[in-house]
Amino acid sequence: MSAISRYGHSTNLIGIATSYMASPLFNDNPQALRIAGTREAAAGLFDKLAQQPDLAACGQVFQDYMCVVFGFEAEQRLGVDKQGRRRFRSSYLRLIQDWGLDSNNAQGAVFKGWVESRFGLFPNFHKQPLDSFRGKNWLVYIEEKMNSRYHNNCIFMQLDLLYEYCQWVIARFQIPAARHKTLYRGVNTLDDCSLVADEDKTQKLVRFNSLVSFTDRRSIASEFGAYILQVQVPVVKLIFFNELLPHHALHGEAEYLAIGGDYRVKVQR
Numbered sequence: 001m002s003a004i005s006r007y008g009h010s011t012n013l014i015g016i017a018t019s020y021m022a023s024p025l026f027n028d029n030p031q032a033l034r035i036a037g038t039r040e041a042a043a044g045l046f047d048k049l050a051q052q053p054d055l056a057a058c059g060q061v062f063q064d065y066m067c068v069v070f071g072f073e074a075e076q077r078l079g080v081d082k083q084g085r086r087r088f089r090s091s092y093l094r095l096i097q098d099w100g101l102d103s104n105n106a107q108g109a110v111f112k113g114w115v116e117s118r119f120g121l122f123p124n125f126h127k128q129p130l131d132s133f134r135g136k137n138w139l140v141y142i143e144e145k146m147n148s149r150y151h152n153n154c155i156f157m158q159l160d161l162l163y164e165y166c167q168w169v170i171a172r173f174q175i176p177a178a179r180h181k182t183l184y185r186g187v188n189t190l191d192d193c194s195l196v197a198d199e200d201k202t203q204k205l206v207r208f209n210s211l212v213s214f215t216d217r218r219s220i221a222s223e224f225g226a227y228i229l230q231v232q233v234p235v236v237k238l239i240f241f242n243e244l245l246p247h248h249a250l251h252g253e254a255e256y257l258a259i260g261g262d263y264r265v266k267v268q269r
Contacts, residue, residue, distance in 0.1 A: 007261060008210075012120030013037075022121055022261025024205065030179065030234035033167070035118050038160040045161075046168060055173050059246040062165050066092065070153055090150045092158040096240060096248055100255065103213065106144040113145030114159045115210045119259055123210040124194055163239050170235050175243060176216070176256075180232045183214035183256055186224030190267070193229070202267045208260035211239070215254045218268075230266040233258050 008018040013036045020026050021033070039046055045065050052058045066072060072091055090110075098107035104127045112123040124130050126141040169175060187193060190204075197205035206229065214233065215221050221228045233256070240257040 008116065008120040008122045010120065013118045014120075018120035021119060021259075024262050024264050027232070027234050027237075027261075027263060030236045032171075033119075033236050035160045035163060038164045039168075042161060042164075049165075049168060049172075055169060055175060055243065056246060058169060058172075059244065062161075063245060063247060066158065066161065070158060090153045090155045090158075092155070092162050093245075093248060095150070095155065095159070096257075099211075099213075099257070103211075106147050107150060108211075109141055109144035110147065110150045110155060111159070112141070112210050114156050115259060116145075117156060118160065118163075119210075121210040121259065121261060124207060125209050159239075166238055166240060166244055167236065169244060170238065176238075176241050177235055180234055181216065181238070181256070183216055183231050183233050183258070184218050184221035185212070185214050185229045185231065186221040187227050187229060188225040190227060193265075196262055204265045204267060205262055206265045207262050210260045212258055212260045214256045214258060216242075216256065217254045220254055226269065228268040230268055231263050233263070 007022040010018070012018055012021075014021065014033050015036065016031075016033075042065075045062070048061055048065075049058050052061055070091070071089060072093070095107050095111055098105060099111055102108065103111075104125075109126055112126060115121050116123065122130070123141065126137070126144070128137040128140075130138050130141060132138060170177075193204070194207040195204055196207050199205065214231065218228060218230075237259040238256060239259065240255075242254050242256070
């Protein structure tokens with residue numbers, strides 16, 4: 001296949017077709033998504049979370065669990081190998097932080113690779129448009145998403161737990177919403193969007209990247225472009241939002257990370 005025209009591949013870990021999950025039909029009528037085996041493998045964590053009284057306590061339990069299981073104590077973040085060399089240990093928190101700085105760096109490729117692996121959704125942009133499996137741009141993405149520096153600490157497993165924790169929080173506390181959340185994204189021109197259908201001047205069908213950042217504050221979105229895209233994002237597609245964790249690097253941006261695909265978009269100026 002010379003052009004990347006499909007949503008993704010037929011293999012995923014969520015039990016429904018990628019083409020349906022990434023479609024406006026799913027967005028209009030979302031259903032719960034689960035990454036196979038994740039909650040079962042961490043049953044103790046979710047049992048402990050169920051005992052907590054509020055979101056703040058749950059966030060602390062989750063971060064403490066991740067710290068212990070994946071070795072995020074300050075003295076362990078940079079381990080030392082047998083030759084005395086310092087060894088980088090990848091972390092979901094560091095990945096979120098680096099995504100916020102630049103979604104097209106190697107860490108961004110790892111994050112997009114996780115979405116591709118778990119949800120079956122191909123990215124359509126990484127540094128450059130990804131329009132061919134044979135092109136140099138696709139090879140750059142493959143090389144960066146497989147960089148061993150970011151796969152030395154079960155990073156995909158960390159992200160599996162982050163997603164499942166996010167969905168557990170939404171179901172338990174109805175935060176940030178019970179079904180859909182109105183979110184915004186700023187773009188400089190509509191050429192920055194991959195338009196699937198142009199219904200009229202303000203209503204579009206846009207194919208977002210496999211992983212996409214939004215904000216719930218229109219004022220913040222306006223700082224990133226002259227056009228503001230307003231989207232109804234089903235909460236089952238959220239991977240991360242501002243209130244999810246007590247300690248992270250994206251508090252100032254009010255940022256949401258969501259699974260991409262085709263969305264109905266209202267264009268504002």
